[in-house]
Amino acid sequence: MPRPRRSQISLEDTPMYHCCSRVTRRAFLFGDDELTGKNYDHRRDWVESQLLKLAVVFAIDIAAYAVMSNHLHLVLRVDIYEANAWSDREVVEHWHNLFKGTDITQKFAKGEVIESFEVNSLKHSIAQYRSRLSDISWFMRCLNEPIARMANKEDKCTGRFWEGRFKSQALLDDAAVLACMAYVDLNPIRAKMATTPENSNFTSIQRRIKAALNGEQPTSLLPFVGNERNEMPKGLMFNAKDYLQLVDDTGRIIRQDKRGAISQTSQRILDRLNIPQENWLKLSTDFGDLFKGAVGTLQELDAFCEHQEKKRRQGAANCHRWLDSA
Template structure:
């Protein structure tokens, strides 16, 4: 006989536990800069931060306009998978060479100018300028050829892309939908970073016999809205190895754009000192022109730009090593290197400070020494989606929702007082 036993139903205790109501009543939130400070019973709760969702990149960058961005990405779990890894005891410096090789290839085929870069052991920084105006001048066949060199259907034995055949080019050039999509991809930051991270991650995982993520997440992008933010970001990127105590001088900053520019200037000075006789003067000039096209910084955009005398328009590069020959700073390359050296002496502990005053470019931009040093040292913390002076950032709007961009409080205070 089956006996049924009564289950005793206990009434749920709905009274709050001791201390819960007191905790909720005494919880007082407040803002300290960009941090959310919670106080309970006079005690400050640590690790409490104001969490905001990251703005979509389509709100920041319009694919049809020229824009300059600072982008960076980190490897997973902040491991040193691009340099000396203390956990495995291995050295992965050769992966920095991989990244630089891809940067050279991308600079020659993408419709994007590479203004600067810095590759460290666990992350890398790039400064990119989209050039949809240059891509608009390319023919349909040129668009197809460049894309097939970036994503080839056939490769040689050493892995380099083979020259695309006519049927491959016509398969893209003859399709209006595919042609328009690829034309937009060639000036897209997202596709640049997508192909770069994908190829580095695939090659590194194959080398380590691993699978899964290699980079921590998608890249972070900050739009540079004015000249002051561009100059500060360029110095921030080029001085990364010195600030991280990896290198002591600009010349020793391996795998950076400033090192490539210095090497090119040294080589150019050596070529200029070569004797030139009248008999072989023409041959010497031809040799100099050939060396200028293969110089170490040929894939980088030139530093100097003269808005008064430089030609107006796309200025497409004839060398084929980069997208265009348009510079990005209103100063000579030598003056930019002097500014970097002066900044390093001001911001890095242990550096001998020179007695010279503030460089002329900072005087023209209205930046004093303290403001400039803080901008270069904490650029990544001061700005999120858009970097620039408050007046410039406040006048900009998102492309789809037309909202205002957020400028962090410290950046607003810093650039308002200096301006």
């Protein structure tokens, strides 16, 4: 039986989550349809465009994404502090980028006078919007529903486009986050949809590589900010260049027609995470099969299960085997 999202999300333990949605009806609704000969790659562009739009509206950052032929992978970071720091007007403006809101919130956004009897309703709406704008379920709803409507209109049909609700798993430490990001970024390589990360269309890794060629990082993605330090900016606690090198090294090893090896730069990252090379290759290629629930060391998993009042530690054996190697 599917578990409610509240049992899979615990911001007390981590702001980082891996989410996945699959399409239904046919095997390929984003790529080439072998039956009709039609190409649906423009739908992958729909997904990517909507995803990047939501990253601006929500207090949720995108660390990695890959829009595949029949499914979508995301690594997201919930920024509850950003949502709480928004003024009431900012909350309403963000919400109105996606929804009409109410007559009262429309008046508030335009700077019109709010009557005394309307104040409680306005406060309730703002509190509700603020909560939703830092909610992964609402983020995925605002991503998946418009795509489903557009695809159904194009196909001249009704019914489900996505295969049930999205799947979500908590990433409890840096090793889990980095392994999951690499797994997502290398999806097209493993699926033989691309030969190199820079040729992997509709992925975060391609966007990061293009920005890196100009010595920059993409503004639409959660940045890498280097090693942890005092008063550090929000971001991933690794060097962007080092991460791109690690993904490139790993991709070369995954491809059977290319010779590859872990470089000294990449090895330093693995040493910092206490992950042996063989464990890293397993994690970055089979992450989705290895873990169905929260991912992290046993210590982190125990804390997560305690906070969620879970009696069973799902995936504990694989967490211990692949992440407790130090």
